[in-house]
Amino acid sequence: MSAVPFAFLVHPRASVSDDLARVWSPLGRVPEGLADRAVRRLPLRPFTMARVHLPDVTPDPVGRVVLVPFGARHMLEAPHAARDRVGAAVDLAARRGAGIVGLGALTATVTSGGSTLAGRTDIGVTNGNAYTAAIVEDQLRSLLAARPDRARRVAVVGATGSVGTTLVRLLARDRAVEHLTLVARAGGRLGALAGEVCRRVPTTISTDLRDVRACDVVVLLTAAADALLRSEHLAPGAVVLDATQPRNTSPDLLVERPDVTVVDGGVVAVPGLRLRGGDIGQPPGSTYGCFAETALLALSGHTGHFSLGVPTLDQVDHVRAIARRFAGLGFRAAPPTTFGRPLDGHLADRLMTPAATTSTRVADAAPSPASDATEPATAGPVPSGASLVTAGTSR
Numbered sequence: 388m389s390a391v392p393f394a395f396l397v398h399p400r401a402s403v404s405d406d407l408a409r410v411w412s413p414l415g416r417v418p419e420g421l422a423d424r425a426v427r428r429l430p431l432r433p434f435t436m437a438r439v440h441l442p443d444v445t446p447d448p449v450g451r452v453v454l455v456p457f458g459a460r461h462m463l464e465a466p467h468a469a470r471d472r473v474g475a476a477v478d479l480a481a482r483r484g485a486g487i488v489g490l491g492a493l494t495a496t497v498t499s500g501g502s503t504l505a506g507r508t509d510i511g512v513t514n515g516n517a518y519t520a521a522i523v524e525d526q527l528r529s530l531l532a533a534r535p536d537r538a539r540r541v542a543v544v545g546a547t548g549s550v551g552t553t554l555v556r557l558l559a560r561d562r563a564v565e566h567l568t569l570v571a572r573a574g575g576r577l578g579a580l581a582g583e584v585c586r587r588v589p590t591t592i593s594t595d596l597r598d599v600r601a602c603d604v605v606v607l608l609t610a611a612a613d614a615l616l617r618s619e620h621l622a623p624g625a626v627v628l629d630a631t632q633p634r635n636t637s638p639d640l641l642v643e644r645p646d647v648t649v650v651d652g653g654v655v656a657v658p659g660l661r662l663r664g665g666d667i668g669q670p671p672g673s674t675y676g677c678f679a680e681t682a683l684l685a686l687s688g689h690t691g692h693f694s695l696g697v698p699t700l701d702q703v704d705h706v707r708a709i710a711r712r713f714a715g716l717g718f719r720a721a722p723p724t725t726f727g728r729p730l731d732g733h734l735a736d737r738l739m740t741p742a743a744t745t746s747t748r749v750a751d752a753a754p755s756p757a758s759d760a761t762e763p764a765t766a767g768p769v770p771s772g773a774s775l776v777t778a779g780t781s782r
């Protein structure tokens with residue numbers, strides 16, 4: 388099948404004026420309060436902010452980045468208006484000839500992982516979360532392999548979301564961790580997910596972020612506009628793998644807790660990738676997992692929808708297979724960074740050793756059957772106000 392053009396939707400994140408400056412630098416001088424109010428109140432239309440180039444494939448653009456002019460806070464506070472704006476951006480992508488559109492950052496959250504767009508027949512939709520979960524799993528396994536002296540107790544915060552649920556199911560299928568702590572605000576969905584996976588990995592659930600203090604590695608997959616995870620939530624020497632957009636960690640965390648390492652999650656290396664017209668917060672040659680999934684589907688000539696709601700593990704395996712097909716272009720976890728800067732120190736050195744990367748590849752090559760991970764087991768909802776509830780510990 389031949390490649391189809393794609394579109395990828397983005398929106399201003401924590402600071403509206405900083406992100407608008409990525410499109411046109413003078414907009415960075417607009418006071419944040421004014422930029423925020425303008426974007427919230429004015430009926431601004433989506434527009435193409437950048438063309439996507441992969442010169443190793445073709446000199447012509449392979450896709451476009453469409454900006455939805457609505458900030459992260461607006462998305463969460465006014466989800467109906469946000470859905471309308473996302474719909475208008477999908478209309479634009481279809482009119483401009485995209486065969487598939489990927490949902491960046493909170494454009495996925497406000498459309499329930501793209502489910503509200505499932506009726507569209509003029510364009511395929513993907514939330515990009517199958518490949519994002521795959522890349523986050525790869526990064527997590529490299530981190531665990533780089534610290535063989537530490538226990539493999541892992542917290543997934545935002546565990547019941549689209550990426551979170553997929554990651555938890557992957558980790559259970561592959562028995563990649565010793566213990567899982569699943570965290571979100573709504574206890575019922577946590578109980579159901581823990582019930583699925585606890586036969587393969589001992590699992591506890593919590594609606595209280597302080598309970599991640601029992602964990603060695605914290606994977607952050609929440610959908611919030613600002614920093615959530617703070618220094619008091621973390622164990623000594625903890626590693627945080629933060630794949631959120633906008634970021635739900637603050638660089639201040641590293642000042643308050645120099646013993647803690649924060650690694651940027653969901654970042655994919657595609658060395659030839661270039662955006663012309665604006666940037667979306669990654670340097671040339673790097674991009675987000677959800678963008679990479681959209682590009683991979685487009686390169687493979689995929690038609691119709693792909694990841695909607697919570698992706699299946701079959702979809703994860705499928706998109707991993709496409710990534711292997713296009714491995715000549717990159718499509719692997721990017722070298723580790725922290726808040727966009729190269730990670731240095733002992734952990735970074737160990738992450739670069741072949742042992743860390745080999746362990747990921749070996750496990751990927753021989754996954755356990757997916758069906759085992761979804762066997763039902765009993766795990767009740769979190770009682771209101773509960774902190775930590777044991778959901779199951781049988782192997």
Ligand SMILES: NC(=O)c1ccc[n+]([C@@H]2O[C@H](COP(=O)([O-])OP(=O)(O)OC[C@H]3O[C@@H](n4cnc5c(N)ncnc54)[C@H](OP(=O)(O)O)[C@@H]3O)[C@@H](O)[C@H]2O)c1
Binds near residue numbers: 516519571572615
């Ligand atoms: N790096 C990448 O390439 C990439 C790709 C895709 C997505 N992302 C990012 O990954 C994050 C998750 O995306 P998604 O599509 O999976 O989102 P989602 O489906 O909306 O899930 C969000 C999850 O976070 C939980 N949550 C929200 N606020 C919380 C809070 N204050 N405390 C604890 N839990 C909270 C939600 O459960 P409750 O509502 O029950 O709390 C849910 O489990 C987003 O930030 C998104 O932008 C990054």
